[in-house]
Amino acid sequence: MVASRTERLxxxxxxxxxxxxxxxxVYVFIGWTVRTSFSQWRGILPDYTFAGFDNYxxxxxxxxxxxxxxxxxxxxxxxLLTTIALGLLMAYILDKGxxxxxxxxxxxLFPMAISFVVTGVAWRWxxxxxxxxxxxxxxxxxxxxxWGWHTDPSRLGTFHLALIPVIIAASWQxxxxxxxxxxxxxxxxxxxxxxxxxxxxxxxxFIFRKILFPLLxxxxxxxMIVLGHFSLKIFDLVYTMTGSGPAFSTDFPAxxxxxxxxxxNQYGQGAVIAVAMLLLVSVVIVPYLASTLRKEKx
Amino acid sequence: xxxxxxxxxxxxxxxxxDLRRRxxxxxxxxxxxxxxxxxxxxxxxxxxxxxxxxGLKSFAEVGISTMWALPSEPTLAPLFRxxxxxxxxxxxxxxxxxxxxxxxxxxxxxxxxxFAKWRFRGSNLLFVLILFGMFIPYQSILIPLVRTLSTIGLxxxxxxxxxxxxxxxxxxxxxxxxxxxxEVPDSLLEAAYVDGLGFFQSYLRIALPISAPGxxxxxxxxxxxxxxxxxxxxxITQRPAMQPITxxxxxxxxxxxxxxxxxxxxxxxxxxxxxxxYIVLGRFFVRGLMAGSVxx
Numbered sequence: 209m210v211a212s213r214t215e216r217l218x219x220x221x222x223x224x225x226x227x228x229x230x231x232x233x234v235y236v237f238i239g240w241t242v243r244t245s246f247s248q249w250r251g252i253l254p255d256y257t258f259a260g261f262d263n264y265x266x267x268x269x270x271x272x273x274x275x276x277x278x279x280x281x282x283x284x285x286x287x288l289l290t291t292i293a294l295g296l297l298m299a300y301i302l303d304k305g306x307x308x309x310x311x312x313x314x315x316x317l318f319p320m321a322i323s324f325v326v327t328g329v330a331w332r333w334x335x336x337x338x339x340x341x342x343x344x345x346x347x348x349x350x351x352x353x354x355w356g357w358h359t360d361p362s363r364l365g366t367f368h369l370a371l372i373p374v375i376i377a378a379s380w381q382x383x384x385x386x387x388x389x390x391x392x393x394x395x396x397x398x399x400x401x402x403x404x405x406x407x408x409x410x411x412x413x414f415i416f417r418k419i420l421f422p423l424l425x426x427x428x429x430x431x432m433i434v435l436g437h438f439s440l441k442i443f444d445l446v447y448t449m450t451g452s453g454p455a456f457s458t459d460f461p462a463x464x465x466x467x468x469x470x471x472x473n474q475y476g477q478g479a480v481i482a483v484a485m486l487l488l489v490s491v492v493i494v495p496y497l498a499s500t501l502r503k504e505k506x
Numbered sequence: 507x508x509x510x511x512x513x514x515x516x517x518x519x520x521x522x523x524d525l526r527r528r529x530x531x532x533x534x535x536x537x538x539x540x541x542x543x544x545x546x547x548x549x550x551x552x553x554x555x556x557x558x559x560x561g562l563k564s565f566a567e568v569g570i571s572t573m574w575a576l577p578s579e580p581t582l583a584p585l586f587r588x589x590x591x592x593x594x595x596x597x598x599x600x601x602x603x604x605x606x607x608x609x610x611x612x613x614x615x616x617x618x619x620x621f622a623k624w625r626f627r628g629s630n631l632l633f634v635l636i637l638f639g640m641f642i643p644y645q646s647i648l649i650p651l652v653r654t655l656s657t658i659g660l661x662x663x664x665x666x667x668x669x670x671x672x673x674x675x676x677x678x679x680x681x682x683x684x685x686x687x688x689e690v691p692d693s694l695l696e697a698a699y700v701d702g703l704g705f706f707q708s709y710l711r712i713a714l715p716i717s718a719p720g721x722x723x724x725x726x727x728x729x730x731x732x733x734x735x736x737x738x739x740x741x742i743t744q745r746p747a748m749q750p751i752t753x754x755x756x757x758x759x760x761x762x763x764x765x766x767x768x769x770x771x772x773x774x775x776x777x778x779x780x781x782x783x784y785i786v787l788g789r790f791f792v793r794g795l796m797a798g799s800v801x802x
Contacts, residue, residue, distance in 0.1 A: 211624070211699055211704075211705070214704075215699075215704050215705045216624065216626060216705075218704070218705040218706065219620045219624035219626065219705050220620075220626055222616050222617075222620055222705075223616070223617050223620045223621070223632075226613055226617050226636070226676050226680070227632055227636065229673045229676065230635070230636050230639050230673070230676055230677070231635075233639075233647065233651070233673045233674065234638070234639040234642060234647065235635075236650070237646075237647035237650040237651060237654075238642070238646055238647060240649070240650035240653075241646050241647065241648075241649055241650060244649055244650075254653065297542075298543075298546060301539050301542060301543060302543075304539060306539060306540065306543065312543050312546075312547060314785070314788055315547045315550050315551060316546065316547075316550055317788070317792065318550070318781070318784060318785075319550065320791075320795060321730055321780045321781060321783070321784035321791060322734065322777045322780060322781060323733070323734030323735075323736065323752050323776060323777065323780070324734070324736065325734070325736050325752040325753075325755050325756050325773075325776070326557075326734075326752075326755065326773045326776050326777045327553055328756075329557075329755065329756075329759045329769060329770070329773045330553035330554075330556055330557050330770075330773060331553060332759075333556060333560070333573060333766065333770070334552065334553065334556055336573075339572060339573040340573060343572045343573065343574065344574060380549070380550065380553075384550070385795060388792055388795065388796065389796070392796065437641055440643065441643040441644075441645075443736070443737055444736040444737065444752075447736070447756075448736075448756050448759065461645075462643065462645055462737075465645045465648075466645070466737075466741075469648070469649060470741060475649055478649065479649055481645070482643070482645040482646040482648065482649070483646065485643040485645050485646060486642060486643055486645075486646040489641060489642065489643050493638070493641040494638075497634055497637060497638060497641075501630070501634055
C-alpha cells in the first residue's frame with residue numbers, strides 16, 4: 209500500500225497492542241517457563257533459585273514420564289493412521305456424488321463442534337465395562353471380545369491396551385475434520401483427468417492409487433501436521449474420559465504436567481514437562497510454518 | 507433397451523447382457539457405498555444416542571436396564587435436574603464467551619486488515635511469530651499466566667479467562683481476517699487513498715462494510731472454541747461458582763453421588779449451544795476449521 213508515513217504509522221500503532229500481547233503472553237511466558245524449569249520452585253510460592261538440571265533429571269527418571277512418552281508414540285501413530293484412513297475413505301465415497309451428501313457431511317463433522325469434555329463423558333460410558341459396549345457384545349454372543357477397555361491395565365510390550373478406546377474416541381472426533389480436508393482436495397482435482405483414465409480402462413483402485421493419492425499427498429501431509437500436533441497436546445478428552453487410567457495406562461504429558469504443577473505444586477518439574485511438550489510440538493510446527501511462509505512469498 | 511424390442515422368444519443380444527451386468531454391478535457398488543455411509547453415520551451418532559436415551563431415563567431405569575435400550579418411560583426430569591445444577595455455570599459460560607468473542611472479532615478484523623493490506627517492514631515475520639502462538643501447547647505458558655493473572659488481580663475471575671481467550675485468540679482471528687482481506691483488490695484501496703481516505707477511514711468505509719462473512723466465520727469459530735474450552739477454564743477458575751460449564755460438567759460427571767442419567771443430561775445441555783450454531787451455520791464453521799489447517 210502506497211501511503212503517507214503518518215497513515216502507515218497509524219496502521220502499525222493499531223496492531224502494536226496485539227503484537228505486544230503475543231510477545232508477552234507467548235514468548236516472554238515461554239522464557240519464564242524455561243526459567244521455572246531450572247528453578248527450585250516447589251510449593252505455592254515461587255522460588256527461582258537456580259537448580260541446574262535437577263528437575264530435568266527428576267522428570268526423565270520418573271517411570272511415569274517414560275510411560276507418557278510411549279503412550280504418546282503409540283497414540284499418535286494409531287490415531288493418525290485411523291483418522292487419516294477414515295477421513296480419506298469417507299471423502300472418497302462422498303466425492304463419488306452420493307445423494308444426501310450434505311447430510312452425511314454434517315453428521316461426520318459435527319463432533320468438531322462439541323466439547324471434548326462432553327464427548328469424554330459419553331465415551332467413558334460407552335466403554336464402561338459393565339453397561340457399555342460389553343453389554344452389546346454379550347447380547348450378540350461375542351463374549352470373546354468382552355474386556356475391560358480403558359479400565360484394563362494390561363499391555364503388550366510398552367503398548368497399553370487401555371489406549372484403544374481413547375484412540376477410537378479421538379478418531380471419532382477428528383476423522384470428520386480430515387474428511388473435510390480431503391474433500392476440499394478431491395474437489396480441486398479436474399474431473400476430466402479421472403474421466404480420461406476411466407476411458408483408458410483404468411480400474412477404480414488404479415485411479416485412486418496412481419492419480420488421486422499422489423495429488424492428495426500434500427493434504428495427507430497437512431493432516432499429519434494438524435493431527436500430530438493435536439495428539440502431542442491431547443488433554444481434555446483423556447482427562448474427562450479416563451484420566452490417567454489404571455497404572456497410568458492412559459496418561460499423557462499434558463495430564464502429567466497439569467497434575468505435577470497444580471495438584472502437587474512441583475512447579476519446577478511441571479515446567480520441565482511443559483518445555484518438553486513445546487519442543488515436541490515445535491519440531492512438527494516450525495518447519496510447517498516456515499514452508500507455508502516460503503510458499504506464500506513465491 | 508426399450509421394452510418393445512424385448513420378447514421372451516428373442517435371446518438378448520450380447521451387448522444387452524453386458525450392459526445389464528454392468529448396470530447390476532453399478533447398483534451393487536452404489537448399494538455398498540450407501541451401506542458404508544450409513545454404518546459410518548451410526549458410528550458418528552452413537553454418543554449422541556447414548557447421551558439422549560440415558561438423559562431421558564428415570565434413575566430407577568438407569569439402575570436396572572442396560573444403557574443401550576430406549577427409555578420405557580421417557581422423562582425430562584434428569585434434564586431439569588441437570589439444568590438446575592448447571593445453570594450458574596451456563597450463565598458463566600455465556601458471560602465469558604460473548605464478550606471474548608466480540609473483542610476477538612474486532613481485534614482480528616483490524617489486525618487482519620493491517621497484515622493483509624498495510625504491510626510494513628518486518629510485518630510478515632511478525633505475522634508468523636503471531637501464528638506460532640496458535641500451535642503452542644498452552645502448558646508451556648500456564649505457570650506464568652497464572653502468576654500474571656494473580657498479580658493483576660484477575661486470577662480466578664471470568665475477566666481473567668476473557669483476557670486469556672482474547673489474547674490466545676489473536677493468532678487464529680488475525681489469520682482468518684488476513685486471508686479474507688487479501689481478496690480485496692489493492693487498486694480499490696489505492697483509489698480510496700487518492701480520494702483522501704486515511705488508514706482508519708479506509709478501514710471503516712471500505713473494509714468493514716464488506717466484512718460480514720469474515721465476522722461470521724470468526725465469531726462462530728471463537729464462540730465454539732471458547733465455549734468448549736477446558737484447560738484454561740480449569741486452571742484459572744478454581745471456585746465452583748466461577749467455573750464455566752465444561753469444568754462444571756467434568757465435576758458433575760466425576761462425582762459418585764450424581765446419577766448418571768443426570769450427568770448425561772448435563773452433557774447434552776453443555777453441547778447444545780455449539781451444536782445449534784453448527785447445525786444452523788455449519789458452512790461458516792467449516793471455513794474457520796479449514797483456515798486453521800490448510801492455510802495455517
